[in-house]
Amino acid sequence: MDKKSILFQLAFLQFLSGFLTFNSMNVQIRCLQIERKVLLDFKQGLTDPSGRLSSWVGEECCQWDGLTCNNLTGHVIKLDLRNPLQSDEAGHQESALRGKINSSLLYLEYLDYLDLSLNDFEGSQIPGFIGSFRSLNYLNLSHAKFGGTIPPLLGNMSSLHFLDLHAFSDSDHLLNAKDLHWLTGLSSLEYLDLGGIDLGSVVNWLDVVNMLPSLLELRLQDCNLQNLPHSLPFVNFTSLSVIDLSRNLFNSPMPAWLFNITNLEDIPFSASNLTGPLPNTLTNIISLQHLDLSDQFLEGQNRFWGSLPETIGSLSSLEAISMFGNPTNGSIPESMGQLSKLIVMNFGQTLWKGTISERHFLNITRLENLEISSTSLKKSLNFNVGSQWNPPFKLKSIILAHIQAGPMFPEWVQTQNDLTRLFLNDIEISSTLPDWFWSWCSQHIDDLDLAHNQIRGTLPRSLHFHYEANVYLISNSSGALCQCGLTCAAFIFGEILFRV
Numbered sequence: 001m002d003k004k005s006i007l008f009q010l011a012f013l014q015f016l017s018g019f020l021t022f023n024s025m026n027v028q029i030r031c032l033q034i035e036r037k038v039l040l041d042f043k044q045g046l047t048d049p050s051g052r053l054s055s056w057v058g059e060e061c062c063q064w065d066g067l068t069c070n071n072l073t074g075h076v077i078k079l080d081l082r083n084p085l086q087s088d089e090a091g092h093q094e095s096a097l098r099g100k101i102n103s104s105l106l107y108l109e110y111l112d113y114l115d116l117s118l119n120d121f122e123g124s125q126i127p128g129f130i131g132s133f134r135s136l137n138y139l140n141l142s143h144a145k146f147g148g149t150i151p152p153l154l155g156n157m158s159s160l161h162f163l164d165l166h167a168f169s170d171s172d173h174l175l176n177a178k179d180l181h182w183l184t185g186l187s188s189l190e191y192l193d194l195g196g197i198d199l200g201s202v203v204n205w206l207d208v209v210n211m212l213p214s215l216l217e218l219r220l221q222d223c224n225l226q227n228l229p230h231s232l233p234f235v236n237f238t239s240l241s242v243i244d245l246s247r248n249l250f251n252s253p254m255p256a257w258l259f260n261i262t263n264l265e266d267i268p269f270s271a272s273n274l275t276g277p278l279p280n281t282l283t284n285i286i287s288l289q290h291l292d293l294s295d296q297f298l299e300g301q302n303r304f305w306g307s308l309p310e311t312i313g314s315l316s317s318l319e320a321i322s323m324f325g326n327p328t329n330g331s332i333p334e335s336m337g338q339l340s341k342l343i344v345m346n347f348g349q350t351l352w353k354g355t356i357s358e359r360h361f362l363n364i365t366r367l368e369n370l371e372i373s374s375t376s377l378k379k380s381l382n383f384n385v386g387s388q389w390n391p392p393f394k395l396k397s398i399i400l401a402h403i404q405a406g407p408m409f410p411e412w413v414q415t416q417n418d419l420t421r422l423f424l425n426d427i428e429i430s431s432t433l434p435d436w437f438w439s440w441c442s443q444h445i446d447d448l449d450l451a452h453n454q455i456r457g458t459l460p461r462s463l464h465f466h467y468e469a470n471v472y473l474i475s476n477s478s479g480a481l482c483q484c485g486l487t488c489a490a491f492i493f494g495e496i497l498f499r500v
């Protein structure tokens, strides 16, 4: 082939691809007139203060904002009118659609996806006719201020894979359900979120969700649930990867059936009012990534006690563990050190006993946040590592408080070059600060708390922190704090706060 014919062939190919591009851009999706009329009726029923539906004019409804048509048949398949602004963003109220959902919408019989989330339906009922959308795959009515009782007719959407009705929990449980039996009609359901809905009078919620074998994510946060059956005759929903039962009113131990769902990645059980010893079977759930049994909200007192199971080290996917606020009064086994994926270890405000040694951190190379503090005055936990310890991790935040970690200052802190927060409060340090401390500190730390120790020595005459830093040193033996050349910027409840 000579050069000329190659050039000719290239030109021809270029022409061809240009032609194809041109042609596919010209594919006209035609909007069906009946569906266009239905959409205009639907628009008519709504108030739209910010003009979000202003493109809804003219013939070609497939081009209107929020709409998607099937590109072969022209049927509307997707209606996405989610408020673009989150509830805490300025302008959220103005951009919310209000008003009434016209039942003629049902004529969109190929609708596959409906999202009306974050709008404001002013406490009105979820229209029961929505249940007649037989091809709907995705329904999102979350945070849309619907009220009253959920219509059981929603159980007719047998194609539904995603159902999100999550309600604002600060709106005093506007939505409720007396019975959930209708859910069993949703046999394809993979994702269910009924968070913030008052399910307090539903007794058999667990039997109902156990009839949904395809469920992958179950979210029942803040539902006023009280009944958490300890056993189930048979666990059906073994594919579940997330089960969120946080902020409910259970007053029971962790249920036994939970440990048969071996695919679980996440158990957010924070503030669920659970009690009892930490079960050994917890470590059956080997895919677990996040174990949150904390009580951060201080409203539904989780009260787990006892020791961490010896087998904790087998949770090889675990990235975060939080027992914050629990009266865990047993010990932490050394097998903890095998959790090589762990990033967050939060044992704040607990009652652990015994010793934590270097072996407890043996393979924890990814740890970024370490918090261990006690609510007991006895300091029954001893953080005992060698003075030459070179930890395998690079922490960003260390909080150690009300435990025994002295008498020497923990020299290993110097190896932590990514650290920005260092709290060593009331851990019985009675040595002097090492020579490297203040210059190292001024390069890395913007939150420092060494209060309630017996650290001796004097502060340097001048200190220059890289950033604006908070420094708390109250109740140490370092002498008269204000004679050290620093500016005492503020006194907060008797503590001296330097802003350098």
Ligand SMILES: *[C@@H]1O[C@H](CO)[C@@H](O)[C@H](O)[C@H]1NC(C)=O
Residues within 6 Å of the ligand: 024, 027, 071, 072
């Ligand atoms: C038609 O839609 C399908 C599925 O949404 C898409 O994959 C395909 O590229 C579209 N075809 C044209 C010509 O736009």
Ligand SMILES: *[C@@H]1O[C@H](CO)[C@@H](O)[C@H](O)[C@H]1NC(C)=O
Residues within 6 Å of the ligand: 082, 117, 118, 140, 142, 143, 162, 163, 164, 191
């Ligand atoms: C439903 O909408 C909310 C708010 O717009 C969103 O955060 C959530 O992820 C959606 N749910 C699903 C299942 O996509």
Ligand SMILES: *[C@@H]1O[C@H](CO)[C@@H](O)[C@H](O)[C@H]1NC(C)=O
Residues within 6 Å of the ligand: 129, 131, 132, 153, 156
């Ligand atoms: C719901 O489904 C049932 C059983 O398939 C049917 O008898 C009933 O008419 C349906 N209701 C609506 C409103 O579609």
Ligand SMILES: *[C@@H]1O[C@H](CO)[C@@H](O)[C@H](O)[C@H]1NC(C)=O
Residues within 6 Å of the ligand: 207, 210, 211, 212, 213, 233, 234, 236
């Ligand atoms: C398990 O799920 C199937 C399918 O929904 C259902 O027929 C069966 O009754 C369920 N078993 C239990 C014990 O709930």
Ligand SMILES: *[C@@H]1O[C@H](CO)[C@@H](O)[C@H](O)[C@H]1NC(C)=O
Residues within 6 Å of the ligand: 232, 233, 234, 235, 257, 260
């Ligand atoms: C949980 O799993 C164990 C071991 O596989 C099995 O013997 C038991 O019957 C299961 N329990 C339930 C409630 O499914």
Ligand SMILES: *[C@@H]1O[C@H](CO)[C@@H](O)[C@H](O)[C@H]1NC(C)=O
Residues within 6 Å of the ligand: 305, 306, 329, 330
């Ligand atoms: C831990 O607390 C539980 C519940 O208060 C108590 O029954 C148990 O004896 C305590 N165990 C230890 C070792 O203190």
